[in-house]
Amino acid sequence: MRIGIDASLVVGERAGVGFYTASLIEAVAALDKQNKYILYPFFYHIFDPRFKELTAPAPNFSVRFKALPEAWIRYLWFRSGIPRHWLLGDVDVLHSTTYCCPRRHAGKLVMTVYDISFLHYPEHHTEANRLHCLKGTLEGARWADCIIAISEHTKKDLIEYLNVPDDKIVVTPLAARREFHPRQEAEVRAQVFKRWGLDAPYLLSVGTLEPRKNIRCLINAFCSLPGEIRDNYHLVIAGGKGWLNSDIHEAVVEMGVESRIRFLGYVPELDLPWLYCGAACFAYPSLYEGFGLPPLEAMASGIPVITSNTSSLPEVVGDTGLLVDPRSQEDLRSSLIKVLSDADLRREMSENGLKRATHFSWEKTALETLKVYESVL
Numbered sequence: 001m002r003i004g005i006d007a008s009l010v011v012g013e014r015a016g017v018g019f020y021t022a023s024l025i026e027a028v029a030a031l032d033k034q035n036k037y038i039l040y041p042f043f044y045h046i047f048d049p050r051f052k053e054l055t056a057p058a059p060n061f062s063v064r065f066k067a068l069p070e071a072w073i074r075y076l077w078f079r080s081g082i083p084r085h086w087l088l089g090d091v092d093v094l095h096s097t098t099y100c101c102p103r104r105h106a107g108k109l110v111m112t113v114y115d116i117s118f119l120h121y122p123e124h125h126t127e128a129n130r131l132h133c134l135k136g137t138l139e140g141a142r143w144a145d146c147i148i149a150i151s152e153h154t155k156k157d158l159i160e161y162l163n164v165p166d167d168k169i170v171v172t173p174l175a176a177r178r179e180f181h182p183r184q185e186a187e188v189r190a191q192v193f194k195r196w197g198l199d200a201p202y203l204l205s206v207g208t209l210e211p212r213k214n215i216r217c218l219i220n221a222f223c224s225l226p227g228e229i230r231d232n233y234h235l236v237i238a239g240g241k242g243w244l245n246s247d248i249h250e251a252v253v254e255m256g257v258e259s260r261i262r263f264l265g266y267v268p269e270l271d272l273p274w275l276y277c278g279a280a281c282f283a284y285p286s287l288y289e290g291f292g293l294p295p296l297e298a299m300a301s302g303i304p305v306i307t308s309n310t311s312s313l314p315e316v317v318g319d320t321g322l323l324v325d326p327r328s329q330e331d332l333r334s335s336l337i338k339v340l341s342d343a344d345l346r347r348e349m350s351e352n353g354l355k356r357a358t359h360f361s362w363e364k365t366a367l368e369t370l371k372v373y374e375s376v377l
Contacts, residue, residue, distance in 0.1 A: 001377065002093075003036070005021070006094075009021060010054055019293065020150070024097075027365060030363075033058070037061045038091060093110060099133050099136025099140070100136055115311075115312075116157045121211070124212045141164045146376050148169075153311050154171075155169045173291065173364075176293070179273045183277040201279075204238070204278075205238070205282070206237075207286070213286050214285045215237060218332065219248065223255055223260075233260075234262055235260060235261045236275070238265070239264075279303050282304065283332070284307040287327075290311070292307065292313045296317075299320065303353070304346045305353060306339060307321055307323065309326075320353045
């Protein structure tokens, strides 16, 4: 079997889709030595010139068009009249991971859908992003032989909002990568803290800065904490620039709390696990998530988690974290007070979160994905 996988967001500054695709490819490569895999670095409409960084993880993997210059690939994929299925080569199964569905592909089509936040919260997306996700999801619902959903909640949404048949959807939950685990090496942690100008203790939140992540509510809740708690902690926010977020930075300046709140921007993969392990608590009051990988990464790192009681997030944390109404600043504030003022509770949440995180693994995800490839044939 020859399987093609869209890997165009694996390179560059990875966010959720990039981490999913990279982790899946790594896990499949460790499990499957028989089938042939072709990785494509050029599906996504924002072509990243760093596609040359994409490498084959095993002898049965190859990267399509790696030898060609970027300009040639851009022309072939986006501007030439050559049918896209010719450019993809001869594959039995094509797995789209970025809402891009080449319609005339001769083999079977599998598509991963992460969420439909563009329908739930269209105002929280740029118009270009909303249209891209909507178009891709509609095409996947129509043309794909199987849709992979990353949570039961996403599957439910696909059935309810887009009338996708139940038997066309397979759920494969995500997992924290192996880099996320409790870390005790004080010297390395001190180096990472120095590199980012951090002073412990701090409250951490990780995610691309976009309205759906509800960072403004977190900032307000943090600033409203009693002085004896707030003055002992910093709020550290790590994540790419995202979109529609200028009000977040303006609010910090207006409230005069620049010295207590740190925006780190995108944090490289080598440093991120250390930031988790150094946090006293992880807060993630997102309005909507298809899965919610950052809370699981925090749990795998042994950090107590406060997150939302909406969408897929209860699936991830179970009863090991505190679930809050993300639209209630007071609910979030009271949970922060509860966790930050009780060391025994933090210890209990940490232990329970570590156990919960072991229920998820990329090996399981890869095995279920391989079953999908086999089933569509």
